[in-house]
Amino acid sequence: MNLGLKQIISNIVKDPSKIVTILDAWVASANPTEEQKNLAEARWNICVGCEHFREKRDVTGDPYCFKCGCNLRKKIFTIKYNECPEKKWEPVDELLWKDTQKQKKSIL
Numbered sequence: 001m002n003l004g005l006k007q008i009i010s011n012i013v014k015d016p017s018k019i020v021t022i023l024d025a026w027v028a029s030a031n032p033t034e035e036q037k038n039l040a041e042a043r044w045n046i047c048v049g050c051e052h053f054r055e056k057r058d059v060t061g062d063p064y065c066f067k068c069g070c071n072l073r074k075k076i077f078t079i080k081y082n083e084c085p086e087k088k089w090e091p092v093d094e095l096l097w098k099d100t101q102k103q104k105k106s107i108l
């Protein structure tokens with residue numbers, strides 16, 4: 001099994017609430033607000049320069065984070081503040097995250 005997928009399964013086993021976080025990110029990515037798009041783009045720009053960035057997962061071909069295993073095209077839309085496992089999103093979340101909370105969309 002792909003190491004990224006093993007990591008994501010391990011994280012969910014340790015903290016089952018991660019499932020909601022992941023699903024919320026997928027929902028937000030499907031129909032993001034302008035504020036969510038802006039924040040996602042800023043987070044993406046940090047990810048592509050990160051040592052944990054992987055361009056293609058073997059099975060799906062999606063870019064992912066080797067640290068947490070998440071699909072980065074979805075994770076960057078997470079509605080949580082600075083959800084990066086290395087806390088590298090802090091500078092852009094500090095500037096942009098609050099604006100995304102005005103029309104927060106959640107599956108719960």
Ligand code: SF4
Pocket residue numbers: 046047048050051052053054064065066067068083084085086087088089
């Ligand atoms: S989520 Fe964080 S650790 Fe993962 S690739 Fe992006 S910046 Fe790096």
